[in-house]
Amino acid sequence: MRSYSTLLGVAALAVAGCTSMEHAATAPAKPAVGYGKAINEADIAPWNIDIRTSDGRGLPPGSGNVAQGKAIYEAKCVACHGADAKGGSVYGTMVGGIGSFKTNTRVLTPGSMYPYAPILFDYIRRTMPMDRPQSLTANEVYALSAYLLNLNGLVPANAVMDATTLPKVQMPNRDGFVRDDRPDAKAARCMTNCN
């Protein structure tokens, strides 16, 4: 009987603590036990691939330059993205568009859109090439980042990208974002003779 009344008390607390009754009615309290197994951060390393792109935290050792990037691009990327990353059989251009956001034809490329250059590293490493994601080495990803930044006129032809240099590349859209400020529409509930 003791455990039964304890359960009832916990259920009552759960209901009282929730704002949404129909959800509260089905929500049990967190059990007093846990089933997770402790794991060492070192064992998570193969999955721990996120880069904090605003400052490059998480970028691995290694480096790559524009020429290396061009060679890798032509071997592994050109089939979908086209010569010089200007658009290919599957995807549109990855070059240009800087300055287009004040026109009616916005061109979204890594050069025009990314606020932080390490986004290139994070995204290429986790997703590319599409038919064999997460197969590129850190050096290859740095090299591809250098090549795409160079095509967009954001680093010189002799640039070398690594964990130190990549976060320092100044992206033109760095200050191009505002945090969500909605609701932005204030419609009235007019019922008759409305427009």
Add this chain to the structure above:
Amino acid sequence: MATDTRTRSAPKRTPLPKEEDARLESEDRRAFLRKSAAMAGGALAAGGVASASRAAPLPIAPATQEMGRPIEQWAYGSPSKFEKHVARRRTDVLTNRQNWSDWSMSPLQHQQGIVTPNGVIFERHHAGTPDIDPATHRLVVHGMVRQPLEFTMSDLMRYPSVSRFYFLECSGNGLTNWVKTSSQTVQQSHGLLSAGQWTGIPVSWLLEEAGVQSAGTWVLFEGADGSAHTRSVPMKKVLDDCLIVYGANGEMLRPENGYPLRAFVPGWEGNVSVKWLRRIKVSDQPWHFRSETARYTDPLPDGRWRQFSFEMECKSVITRPSGEMKIDRPGPLEIIGFAWSGNGRITAVDVSVDGGRNWQQAELEAPVLDKMLTRFRYRWNWNGSPAVLQSRAVDSTGYVQPTVADLQKTRFTTGFIQHHNGIQSWSISPAGEVKYALV
């Protein structure tokens, strides 16, 4: 201004409920009463049974005169062979030149009730659908926590489960329909929307078990698919109502919906409910991934972009009659549709049959749940004249669904633009043909 919310569990046929009765146009009402009186008189004369003039005897169907299909030893049932038109469809507005990072849409015009069957829940993937063995799948929780943890599916299913009804909508729902009628059917215009009962456990339980450090204010969800799709979500929302989900509508998730495990972020744009979830990481700031800078951001007229626009704002759409349907004849009919809000529950839906000039309050069908599809209906006596149908929802924050023109006051709407929650119009021709309309 009418603000009451009428909800009822089931439609009633006779006698007409008071609200519906009052809504019938007076002429119609008189006709109804005359007809009722005539039928009653006829019934009396014929000794209690109304009669119609004789036409043809009903045929006995073949199915009635033979044995049906036997029960199979081991089977998962499928819809009737006569329902093959009810299926997910890729977009027909723009054709992606590959179908791995692509989407398919739910047939909302055929949905019954408020739950979307698992086989037609919309899809949006960034690298196709993986087939993940639950026996080998792992979830890790780490970052700014006291103790990083690893969970098997068996571990996760050992916790008491919670099951909650929520809609799920892609932020790109309607993205091509701001300034032109790109889509013809409601499946194509609004079908990146589904809803159901989701089963799993609160993310907060796992975070509490790992021990979040006090500076931990943002949470990363990462998928185990070939896109390793990733989003940053504020800790406040995660602790409030986010789930990790393994079940949908009474069974395990379908592969295309995240089997065996996904995040579920109620009311927020679908892509933050990361599918095939393998990793939860805690940090003191967002990551600014490509998926939350170059994509899933909303252009503003000054050239900048609205970022972390998570909530799917209050919205509604008429699903019947809707695009490419035909009303077979004038007379009374039920206009039905869905309303939903990522900011709360639906408190009212209004319907206009004259392109937004005049509005009448529709009925809401119970249950009306927080952040869930809500059914509305409105009885309309179509007189055969051209008409433009619209619906407009109001949610529990008081927010009124805007028109596209309202939204264009603050947003840039040329191109493929996310977060379209504007009012949808369907035009009716004298022949009863229903078409997508802009007003």
